Amino acid sequence: MTKLYTVAEMTGREIFRRRGVLVLLLTLPLAFYLARRTDHSGQAVRFVLLGVSWAVSVVALFAGSASRAIEPRLRLSGYRSHQLYLGRLAALWGIGAVLSVPYTLLVAVDQDAVRSGAVAVAMLLGVAVAAPLGLLLSAVLPRELEGTLALLIVIGLQMIIDPSATVARSLPFWSSREIATYAVDHVDSGYLERGVLHGLGFMIGLTVLVAVISTLRLRRRPHLRVMPIQ
Amino acid sequence: MEQERRSQWLRGVLDLCVLAMVAEQESYGYQLAQRLERAGLGVPGGTLYPVLLRLQRTGLVEAQWRESGSGPARKYYRITAAGVRMLRQASLEWTEFVGQVELVLRKVATR
Amino acid sequence: MIEAHNNQWLAALAVELRRCGVAPDLAHHVVHEVATHLRDSGEAASQVFGTPAAYAAAVADSLGPSTGIYQARRPTGQVRLAVRGVSKRYGRRSVLRNVDLTVRAGEIAAIVGANGCGKSTLLRICAGILSPDSGEVFIDGRIGYCPQEGGTYDFLLPDEHFVLVGAGRGMSRDQAVSDGRRQAGHLGWDARERVLARHLSGGTRQKLNLVMSSLGDPEILLLDEPYQGFDRGTYLDFWDQLWEWRNAGRAIVVVTHLLNHLDRVDTVLDLTPSAPVTGVGQRRAEP
Numbered sequence A: 001m002t003k004l005y006t007v008a009e010m011t012g013r014e015i016f017r018r019r020g021v022l023v024l025l026l027t028l029p030l031a032f033y034l035a036r037r038t039d040h041s042g043q044a045v046r047f048v049l050l051g052v053s054w055a056v057s058v059v060a061l062f063a064g065s066a067s068r069a070i071e072p073r074l075r076l077s078g079y080r081s082h083q084l085y086l087g088r089l090a091a092l093w094g095i096g097a098v099l100s101v102p103y104t105l106l107v108a109v110d111q112d113a114v115r116s117g118a119v120a121v122a123m124l125l126g127v128a129v130a131a132p133l134g135l136l137l138s139a140v141l142p143r144e145l146e147g148t149l150a151l152l153i154v155i156g157l158q159m160i161i162d163p164s165a166t167v168a169r170s171l172p173f174w175s176s177r178e179i180a181t182y183a184v185d186h187v188d189s190g191y192l193e194r195g196v197l198h199g200l201g202f203m204i205g206l207t208v209l210v211a212v213i214s215t216l217r218l219r220r221r222p223h224l225r226v227m228p229i230q
Numbered sequence B: 001m002e003q004e005r006r007s008q009w010l011r012g013v014l015d016l017c018v019l020a021m022v023a024e025q026e027s028y029g030y031q032l033a034q035r036l037e038r039a040g041l042g043v044p045g046g047t048l049y050p051v052l053l054r055l056q057r058t059g060l061v062e063a064q065w066r067e068s069g070s071g072p073a074r075k076y077y078r079i080t081a082a083g084v085r086m087l088r089q090a091s092l093e094w095t096e097f098v099g100q101v102e103l104v105l106r107k108v109a110t111r
Numbered sequence C: 001m002i003e004a005h006n007n008q009w010l011a012a013l014a015v016e017l018r019r020c021g022v023a024p025d026l027a028h029h030v031v032h033e034v035a036t037h038l039r040d041s042g043e044a045a046s047q048v049f050g051t052p053a054a055y056a057a058a059v060a061d062s063l064g065p066s067t068g069i070y071q072a073r074r075p076t077g078q079v080r081l082a083v084r085g086v087s088k089r090y091g092r093r094s095v096l097r098n099v100d101l102t103v104r105a106g107e108i109a110a111i112v113g114a115n116g117c118g119k120s121t122l123l124r125i126c127a128g129i130l131s132p133d134s135g136e137v138f139i140d141g142r143i144g145y146c147p148q149e150g151g152t153y154d155f156l157l158p159d160e161h162f163v164l165v166g167a168g169r170g171m172s173r174d175q176a177v178s179d180g181r182r183q184a185g186h187l188g189w190d191a192r193e194r195v196l197a198r199h200l201s202g203g204t205r206q207k208l209n210l211v212m213s214s215l216g217d218p219e220i221l222l223l224d225e226p227y228q229g230f231d232r233g234t235y236l237d238f239w240d241q242l243w244e245w246r247n248a249g250r251a252i253v254v255v256t257h258l259l260n261h262l263d264r265v266d267t268v269l270d271l272t273p274s275a276p277v278t279g280v281g282q283r284r285a286e287p
Helices: A002-016 A019-036 A041-068 A071-076 A081-110 A116-140 A144-160 A166-170 A174-185 A190-217 B002-024 B029-038 B045-057 B081-110 C002-019 C024-041 C045-049 C052-063 C119-127 C158-168 C173-186 C202-214 C232-247
Strands: A224-226 B061-066 B074-079 C079-090 C093-104 C107-112 C134-139 C143-146 C220-224 C251-255 C267-270
Touching: A002 A019, A002 A041, A002 A081, A002 C158, A019 A041, A019 A081, A041 A081, A041 A116, A041 A144, A041 A174, A071 A081, A071 C143, A071 C158, A081 A116, A081 A190, A116 A144, A116 A174, A116 A190, A166 A174, A174 A190, B002 B029, B002 B045, B002 B074, B002 B081, B029 B045, B029 B074, B029 C024, B045 B061, B045 B074, B045 C024, B045 C045, B045 C052, B061 C232, B074 B081, B074 C024, C002 C024, C002 C045, C002 C052, C024 C045, C024 C052, C024 C232, C079 C119, C079 C251, C093 C107, C093 C119, C093 C251, C093 C267, C107 C119, C107 C232, C119 C134, C119 C143, C119 C220, C119 C251, C143 C202, C158 C173, C158 C202, C173 C202, C173 C232, C202 C220, C202 C232, C232 C251
Parallel strands: A224 C134, C107 C251, C107 C267, C143 C220, C220 C251
Antiparallel strands: B061 B074, C079 C093, C079 C134
């Protein structure tokens, strides 16, 4: 537990020292929101949700990339793989949850007739999916630049694709769109249920993928035998 | 004759004097030689460095090679915690010893 | 005139020190220190230090009966690391061919060879973070691994690195920080400074890297050219530290492309393709 906590703490410290990233975190969702505020209020809510998700996944990508070269030595220093990725995820989820508070409040105060509880759920689900998504991209793509581009593509597609199309469901942040519709347009609770299921499914699926890749990458290779020699 | 007596006395306490010099300020060999010289306790380098090695071996000082400005790398000596303890203890003993010697010799001088 | 005399005197001293049984690593330091003194004072060696033989005897005497930190080799301990028949190729290029290496507790092994001959690859295989195509590695003990680069977090302080690695080793925060700072001190670095790793100079970051790998006293140290960016003084401190670790019974493998310190290691493994593959323990005499 100490080990997991230490990884989480150091991930947090490391992120908070990246001022540029923090500015991005705090302002990007706001910019997204303000850009669409004069439109249909549903769009503004959807965009702030996507903004928070995108910001958290970028931060996760950076945190993952920064750790990539160090994890093998941490593994050799006595950490288990799960302590490394779970500690990192815990920090990212925590930061995302904190970030969600002001934006949920913003929507609740600024928008009339919006189901604020549903907005909060959508935002938290977005964060829950974004953290393992960013870590996954940092694990499979060699450089931050490529990971950032991949995230741009995901978010871009998310913005332009028709949400009712089947293919839209294969995108990680479809849930926020679905729940936003429930929150803004007061449609039936089927939207909420589908959204929550989708979000949880993606969170679990991505986390499992991160776990599998980390465990594989950081496994002790079978040629190495630990034993008294002669 | 006088010179020889002095160097005999010094031999007994040179380790302590060098240790005290190092305690005062982290220094390299030549610096220490100069400071001893100024203190009126000049010893040839051939005597000083073996003392430093002995102090290092017994853990009373520690040494570190360091680049100094333009010059070559120098070995800097610094006192350790054990050195400080030992120096404090020994200087108390020395003061007591000198007091006793003085008591004995004063009688001669004032006779 | 004096310079020629002094150089001759120093060469004679090196010979005498060897004759007195002073370990080569220490002899090197003693000669260097005398040379520095003479350069500073501008005096003639024989006036300040007497005859080379007498001075060598005084040095040997002050070291006592082989109890110094630089003592000649102790009998070495159990085998800590055994590489057996390791081969590795990248595509069609074979970088390691049937490599064997044995390192015991209290030994330093140097892996040498030209750039790209597989030194780092072998070290990563020893650490178990890269698979060979064939062969096995046996280890007995915990590993401390110092990668050539990228072993630190840009946005963390030195102390935070110590805490992070220390927690993995089961050390408390205070213990990790004080151990880390102490070891940094041995390398001439005051690690108390609150500077992010990204703002440390290359050499200092390597010191951080090195301290991280030895925190918690792992029995086996795998060091991949850890001295890059070190100045001359730190470089000597680094080797001092290595010998201290060796004398404390650790098994050390150090990758190097510099050959001028090979006289101070116990085993040399030359990975240059034309060289014989298996390292044989060799020690060269001091100049």
